[in-house]
Amino acid sequence: MSTWRIASRFFRHDWRRYVAFVGSTAFTVMIYFLYTALSMHPDLQGGYPYARQAVQGMKAAAVVIAIFAFLFLLYSSSSFVRLRMKELGLLSLLGVSKRQLIQIILGENLIIAAVSLAAGLGVGLLLLKLFFMGISALLRLPRELPFSAGVGVWLRTILVFGGMFAAVSVASLRAVLRRSVVELVRAGRKPKAAPRFSAWRLALGLLLLIGGYLWAGSPNPTMVVTGVVPVTLIVSLATLILIREASIACLSWLHGWGRYYYRPGPFLTISQLAYKIQDNYRVLAATAILVAVILTAIGTAFTLYALSTSDAVNTYPIAVQLVQYGGTDERPSIAAVHAVLAKHGLDRMPRRELVALRGRLTGRKLDVAVVPYSFYREIRADGREALNSGDDHEAILVFPRALLHGQRKEAESWNDRVQIGEEELALTVKPDEAGRLVNPGRHLLYNLVVSDVVYDGLANRVAPGQRIHISMWTGDWRGRAMQQASSELSALFAGQEKKLVSTTTGQYQAQVTQMGLLVFIGVFVSLVFIAACFSLLYSRLFTDIEEDRRYACRLQQVGVTTRELRGQALSQMAVIFFLPFVVGLVHSTVAMHALGTLTRRTVLHYGWGAALLFLFLFGAFFLGTGQLYWRALQDGLQREARSGVF
Amino acid sequence: MTILKASGLTKVYGSSRRAETRALDGFSFEVEKGRFVGIMGPSGSGKTTLLNVLATIDAPTSGTVLVDGLDTSRLKGEELALFRRKRLGFVFQDYNLLDSLSIEENIALPLVLDRRPLTAIKRRVEEVAAWLGIEELLNRFPYEVSGGQQQRAAIARAIVHEPVLVFADEPTGNLDSRSARAVMDAFTLINARAGATILMVTHDPFAASFCQTVFFIRDGRLYTEIHRGDGRQAFFQQILDVLSQMGGAYDEHVADRV
Numbered sequence: 001m002s003t004w005r006i007a008s009r010f011f012r013h014d015w016r017r018y019v020a021f022v023g024s025t026a027f028t029v030m031i032y033f034l035y036t037a038l039s040m041h042p043d044l045q046g047g048y049p050y051a052r053q054a055v056q057g058m059k060a061a062a063v064v065i066a067i068f069a070f071l072f073l074l075y076s077s078s079s080f081v082r083l084r085m086k087e088l089g090l091l092s093l094l095g096v097s098k099r100q101l102i103q104i105i106l107g108e109n110l111i112i113a114a115v116s117l118a119a120g121l122g123v124g125l126l127l128l129k130l131f132f133m134g135i136s137a138l139l140r141l142p143r144e145l146p147f148s149a150g151v152g153v154w155l156r157t158i159l160v161f162g163g164m165f166a167a168v169s170v171a172s173l174r175a176v177l178r179r180s181v182v183e184l185v186r187a188g189r190k191p192k193a194a195p196r197f198s199a200w201r202l203a204l205g206l207l208l209l210i211g212g213y214l215w216a217g218s219p220n221p222t223m224v225v226t227g228v229v230p231v232t233l234i235v236s237l238a239t240l241i242l243i244r245e246a247s248i249a250c251l252s253w254l255h256g257w258g259r260y261y262y263r264p265g266p267f268l269t270i271s272q273l274a275y276k277i278q279d280n281y282r283v284l285a286a287t288a289i290l291v292a293v294i295l296t297a298i299g300t301a302f303t304l305y306a307l308s309t310s311d312a313v314n315t316y317p318i319a320v321q322l323v324q325y326g327g328t329d330e331r332p333s334i335a336a337v338h339a340v341l342a343k344h345g346l347d348r349m350p351r352r353e354l355v356a357l358r359g360r361l362t363g364r365k366l367d368v369a370v371v372p373y374s375f376y377r378e379i380r381a382d383g384r385e386a387l388n389s390g391d392d393h394e395a396i397l398v399f400p401r402a403l404l405h406g407q408r409k410e411a412e413s414w415n416d417r418v419q420i421g422e423e424e425l426a427l428t429v430k431p432d433e434a435g436r437l438v439n440p441g442r443h444l445l446y447n448l449v450v451s452d453v454v455y456d457g458l459a460n461r462v463a464p465g466q467r468i469h470i471s472m473w474t475g476d477w478r479g480r481a482m483q484q485a486s487s488e489l490s491a492l493f494a495g496q497e498k499k500l501v502s503t504t505t506g507q508y509q510a511q512v513t514q515m516g517l518l519v520f521i522g523v524f525v526s527l528v529f530i531a532a533c534f535s536l537l538y539s540r541l542f543t544d545i546e547e548d549r550r551y552a553c554r555l556q557q558v559g560v561t562t563r564e565l566r567g568q569a570l571s572q573m574a575v576i577f578f579l580p581f582v583v584g585l586v587h588s589t590v591a592m593h594a595l596g597t598l599t600r601r602t603v604l605h606y607g608w609g610a611a612l613l614f615l616f617l618f619g620a621f622f623l624g625t626g627q628l629y630w631r632a633l634q635d636g637l638q639r640e641a642r643s644g645v646f
Numbered sequence: 647m648t649i650l651k652a653s654g655l656t657k658v659y660g661s662s663r664r665a666e667t668r669a670l671d672g673f674s675f676e677v678e679k680g681r682f683v684g685i686m687g688p689s690g691s692g693k694t695t696l697l698n699v700l701a702t703i704d705a706p707t708s709g710t711v712l713v714d715g716l717d718t719s720r721l722k723g724e725e726l727a728l729f730r731r732k733r734l735g736f737v738f739q740d741y742n743l744l745d746s747l748s749i750e751e752n753i754a755l756p757l758v759l760d761r762r763p764l765t766a767i768k769r770r771v772e773e774v775a776a777w778l779g780i781e782e783l784l785n786r787f788p789y790e791v792s793g794g795q796q797q798r799a800a801i802a803r804a805i806v807h808e809p810v811l812v813f814a815d816e817p818t819g820n821l822d823s824r825s826a827r828a829v830m831d832a833f834t835l836i837n838a839r840a841g842a843t844i845l846m847v848t849h850d851p852f853a854a855s856f857c858q859t860v861f862f863i864r865d866g867r868l869y870t871e872i873h874r875g876d877g878r879q880a881f882f883q884q885i886l887d888v889l890s891q892m893g894g895a896y897d898e899h900v901a902d903r904v
Contacts (some may be wrong), residue, residue: 192789264761267755275745558756559734561724561733562724562727
């Protein structure tokens, strides 16, 4: 038999072990192919709004996927090599030369690479059109992206993944060739030590976890922002330590609880589970972290999507706003805006005029638009007096409210000076972070509110060049007529004048598009992670199956019934599957709480919504894999039963 | 009182007539309660098939097996598994202890499956372990003790739930002569003290010499049976004589182990 036939026979014989590995690799290839095809699409290389961001996003996502895929391949193939050790050892015992051994390993890797690439590219090609349709809709492209997958796309995908496979093959070759024949044959036969936990490692893990959680749970946004990277590292480390130590500690405790432990279910499950967790804690920790990342990514994307759309009205509070800088009294564009509104039946919208004054807050080094207190009161309209009417040296600085709140807390009030043209005034300034007064624009981001008396005096004295005329139409911005009027206005005020007119509706649509894209990219990257996560669990399950078969067989011999065996096998599997999920969920809940601190809202439900979705996926995967696993276990048992017990 | 009665056991493997193998061919015998019985025969004589059929793991093509008066062919699926676990005990060549359980837990397994109360389990395990001289090893794990000790633990597990019949398959097959002797002493002891009925299949004339009766099987049929008189040495010689009559396959056994 040629070495090639041996390699291909390995592959056919043990397809269950390969299927997860090949499947998830093919899936990763497919996603990479789709992203690359999109980022290299000729129509997106210029022109469309947001297209540049989309391409950037896709490119970044492709890099993340490639790095991740490489780590995944490296891990999976090393666990493969461990499985193969004994077979390869036997082959070399039977006289297969080193050269032939290398050929077998390379042959096997070549088959895996070829099948994964072919399947990934094939399915990718089938889905490409659908993918383009989805992206075109999300980006609101005027014309759907035509089908396009140039040589470059294929070449890049094949080169990137081919390179990875080559590197991984070299790594597995090294692992095998470093060992002697005896080591190969004996691999995996060493008796395992009984699982014990170490109290100090448990304490260290708990300390790290609590520390990380407290940091992330801090009510101070600055702490939260600076904590993102260190907390992730600390909590990952804590997970790695705790998933082993805490699980074994719990199981030991249950083990010591005689009345509970000495019953069929726990008796058969607990002791073996401790061994399984000891053997697999790295994979479990990696899965838990992946689950946490996935849930947080999807939860964050949903949150930003939901908040940004509701925030359109906070960032652009005025339904339609027209701005004119300079001091000319001729403002023909008001008529143009009015005409568009009238065309869509919106001419009844109340209009308000405001002249803001361009100034500079010298202490804070901020460009501000000075507005009168009477205007501020109309907008805020809560009946509370924010300024002492008698004191002309008081002012309010209105901050733009950011979606993510990272800046430091403002002081109660401070002394500052405002400069408007040649004029300069000393003021006591109070902050206001309750939201914008007008839509943003040049000089309009920060608004300084002064008393009407001060404002009138300044307005009379400053040069016309310091004035900003703002026309504001207020009212409902959600209607269909408003949508049409908004897009007509942005078409009308193109080029230089683009920034002069702004609408809440336009902002809302932009947010929906941008954030929709973010969600889309986030969900796709998460899909790759999910596939990896499932594949890790699956391959782990089938790596141990020989051992599990032996165990089940022994149990069967002492009279454990098939139903009891199934219950034992599935309950162990359930713990292996859902332990990382629960840990990941707790981590992501803390992360979502931190996001809540940044957005000053409760956003936990977005994270939990994502978790519920993921739970369905996970549950379905558990049921499917459970079936496969039980069938594989039964196959072995039946083989055993056919050959008799003795 | 007869505890095991096999009549006309036949087992045919393979469906087409040309590929047919008759592993058992009308085999009949009886075992009285409290006896320690051996079954010997050359390789391929049908020993293992017989044991599998008697232990209800394999169904005979024809013939019946009565265990304690119960026709085992009437039991199906789950019933059969429960019957095996409550009424029978097994000792295997490679011990078959569960690596993840301590020696104590391994012995307790049949009682736990039977949902006995904790105190009763502990008491019984200690009792049986003391008989077999392994009470010091209860907290160790299988990989921490010797093969002979593992086999004694396996014997303890086989009798802990007081089965009507214990099956042993080549229990000394993996052991050196000292450990083999300790294991056979253990069988003799539980046979005498607990009154356990034991049916042991073996290749080893030395191990068989501990039995009270040895049945010889050849080509799926009962060849002969011999009963032990006074001395074990004499019985050992008797066994060797029968084996040499049967010829062939026993040449590998060297008779210098008495």
